[in-house]
Amino acid sequence: MSSNLTLKQLVKITPVDEKIKKRVIEEEASLTDDQKYRISRICWRLLSLIFKSKLREKREEMFKEMAEGAVEYGQDDFKKLEDEVLADLLIKLDEVKTKKEMAEIKAQVRASIEKEKQEDLSPAKNSQASVSEE
Amino acid sequence: MVKRTRTAAQDLAEGKEQEGKLAADFTVGIEKSPKKVDLRREEKDVMASLGLLTEVTADKDEITEEERRIEEIFVKLDKGEVSINDLSRGEKTQLYLTLRALTDRQIDNDTKKEYFRRIGRKHRSPEAQEKAVYHEKIRILRTVSRIERDLTGREATFRLPDWLGVKGDLEITPLQDLAYGFKYDMSTRRPTPRDLLKVEHKIRDYQAEGLSREAAYRRAAADFASQEIEAVLNERSEEIDQTKITAAEQSFPHKKWGKLAERLPDLVQKGVLERRKIAAWGNAEDLRKFLGVEERDLSDKEIIRMLTENNPNLNFITEDGRVAPNTPRVLLNRIRNRDWDGVERYLNRRNVPQRHKTYANQLVRGLVREHSVDTVMDALIDIIDRKLPEGGVEAAPKLEAGKELVENSNSGNLAVLISEGMADSELRQQGFKKEQIDKVKEKYFYQDETGQYKLKEAVEDDEFEDKEKEQLAEFAVSHPQEAGPVYDRIALEQAGEDFDNRIEADDAFKQEVLDAVNNVCRPFYRNFREFNNLEQVEQHSQEQVRQVLENVRNSKIRELAQEKLNDPGWQEDDQLRQEVGKALVEENPQLAKEFNSSFKYIKAAEVVELGPENIAILKQNGSLAGESLTKAEEAVQAAGQELPDILDETGPRAEFKEDEEVIDQLLEQQDRRRSLLSIAWMVFLGILSMENTLMHLYQQGETEAAADLETLIQAG
Secondary structure, three states: OOOOOOHHHHHHHOOOOHHHHHHHHHHHHHOOHHHHHHHHHHHHHHHHHHHHHHHHHHHHHHHHHHHOOOOOOOHHHHHHHHHHHHHHHHOOOOOOOOHHHHHHHHHHHHHHHHHHHHHHHOHHHHHHHHHHHO | OOOOOOOHHHHHHOOOHHHHHHHHHHOOOOOOOHHHOOOOHHHHHHHHHHOHHHHOOOOHHHOOHHHHHHHHHHHHHHOOOOOHHHOOHHHHHHHHHHHHHHOOHHHOHHHHHHHHHHOOOOOOOHHHHHHHHHHHHHHHHHHHHHHHHHHHOOOOOOOOOHHHOOOOOOOOOHHHHHHOOOOOOOOOOOOOHHHHHHHHHHHHHHHHOOOOHHHHHHHHHHHHHHHHHHHHHHHHHHHHHHOOOOHHHHOOHHHHHHHHHHOHHHHHHHHHHOHHHHHOOOOHHHHHHHHOOOOOOOOHHHHHHHHHOOOHHHOOOOOOOOOOOOOOHHHHHHHHOOOHHHHHHHHHHOOOOOOOOOHHHHHHHHHHHHOOHHHHHHHHHHHHHHHOOOOOOOOHHHHHHHHHHHHHHHHHHHHHHHHOOOOHHHHHHOOOOHHHHHHHHHHHEEEOOOOOEEEOEEEOHHHHHHHHHHHHHHHHHHOHHHHHHHHHHHHHHHHHHHHHHHHHHOHHHHHHHHHHHHHHHHHHOOOOOOOOOHHHHHOOOOHHHHHHHHHHHHHHHHHHHHHHHHOHHHHOOHHHHHHHHHHHHHHOHHHHHHHHHHOOEEEHHHHHOOOHHHHHHHHHOOOOOHHHHHHHHHHHHHOOOOOOOOOOOOHHHHHOHHHHHHHHHHHHOOOHHHHHHHHHHHHHOOOOOHHHHHHHHHHOOOHHHHHHHHHHHHOO
16 A cells, blocks of 8 residues: 555554554564555554444434434535544644645545445455455 | 325426435335325335334333334324425434334234235235245335435445345444454455454443443454554564574575474464465465575475475466466466476566566465465475475474474364354365364264254263263164174184183083094095094194184184174173274274264363363353363363463353343244344343343354344444
């Protein structure tokens, strides 16, 4: 997976154990390309799982509010929800200063999550694809 | 009769295309007169699914708040005041949430009858009725998805539960999603119930700390991801260990391979642990990296040669192109003809598909795709074996040790999977060979009266031998046809011994034999001088005479054997029966298999071979319990090992006995799907703990039911 984020940046925004983050950052220079690649895959997958979980949670809240008659959300609200959840994920990117960098990373996160979503629908194909990519 | 004020056609006419489509979906027949429009079929489905067709008139106190709320919507629908399409988004949401939660209520038998009565359908047989309900249910579930899409404008997250078996609607619940894990190369199989349980446990742990379900889910995901990253980081230190091969050794390739051979058990162990990583190998470099060698130690040409030469398990270089689709015929022929120089020349031309760079890469990829990891490991062992200098290999015996290690480790994993009720076909999909599966089943499992595989009971050596003898005796009795020739043979053997003993000790018998010899010889000699003793006969110069004695001896032995066979007491001797049973099992593989699959005991020391972790899992899933567990634990301790704590056995589980009885009673009901729904409801309402319910179902071997339950609950 080509990524403009460095492994260090990626690990920093991924909510894995702090000790693990520290180890990755300290040992990055001595890791092989394969190890770096696999660690980045794990990070993206975790971000994707978190994104989906948050989306589910928010959607359920909205459904509940609608069912109770408190609020009426339109389709647009549900569509915006994805952006909101994504933005929430990116809040932790405080290290990234420029707008351009932020836009690039946002695009990467979205692409990764979209890819995950597609792979989720066909797990058997997923494995084939992974092998083929080699 | 129900009135409608709007139709799909009206919706469309008003330009509400999207909503019109939805209305059209719901509409079966549109009548022109609003007064005569019948309740649309899917609306009926919906009502039937909620049991409202029968429960609308029921005692109001008995229905839940959710049902009361949705009933209000249905009353409006029933009165024709609104169509589903006219519902507000809030009402649609109510409908969606309630349908999602109650989606299986239409299974109720009374509702089923009422439903078919109301829509005027007659199904002659209960099977036809069941089938019709099944199809109606799928349609209702699809309706739920459609409403969600309508509400959110997004792909529905509510998909058909996979237990419905509807093709093309594969559902992945969040739990399954997490259970797939984090390795990019791991999705070669769907998560097993054990995987799901592991994830569920983790989530439950965090829920117990006060987190919401989703928050706990995220925390669990982060934990698993941390573990995976740590494993990747730790690989580095393993690799450093591998490079302990010194520079001096590197200059002597034989020593290097010898060193590798010495480390083979570790290497094989690593292979077993990293099955999934191996399954994703895409090139020859991966193979070299696993072995810790470089291209100069093991060239592409050598890999091709070793993977294909003299290896019956690797005859995958076929023209059907499954393994090496782009491999030219000329190269295939060179490989088949063992024209290795020709292969090398071809490789040097580098005229190969760009993706794989070399044919060796393709072959390695083919090896792992077309074969189990065990075969891959066999191939590696073979490679190391062939790289070692002939005759000078002290490490060679360890190759066998490595193979044994693979077998033992696999046996443990297999035993766990079999105990969890995994079918042979699924085991094969996971890369286990049929022979392995049969071997493990034969050694560690017996079949109960219903044909289910149960783990054999661990007993001490003495007890095992007693039980085995007892069972062998019974086996001989229960197989009279096969046992007959064995009894004959043993009778003859015993009669032979009897004959020799009596010749030694019984003069009358000796004389009897001598007389028989004289009687046979007398007519053949004109001046026959009778023999005075058997020694004279034995030492006689003529072969025929000595043969006469032999014939008489054989004849006498047959007589003695027949006497034994005619004696009912002889055949009823326990020791003899044991001997016959043992002979049957030893001499006939088919009978041995039959005996082993019915014999309930195993030596505790043999259970230890499954490995402490697998034994702990067998303990956890209830396959190993009671006295058998105690014996196995003692044996594990005696072997200097320790059972790891897989799950906490204390706490709420200890208080779960009563609930287990409730679940068992529900499972015993005739309508299995209904039983499952009832259990799901109880879990939903918090009456039963999901964790404990799943655990109990797995312990009872109800893995399918457990997976269905989990799916149902996840589906909402």
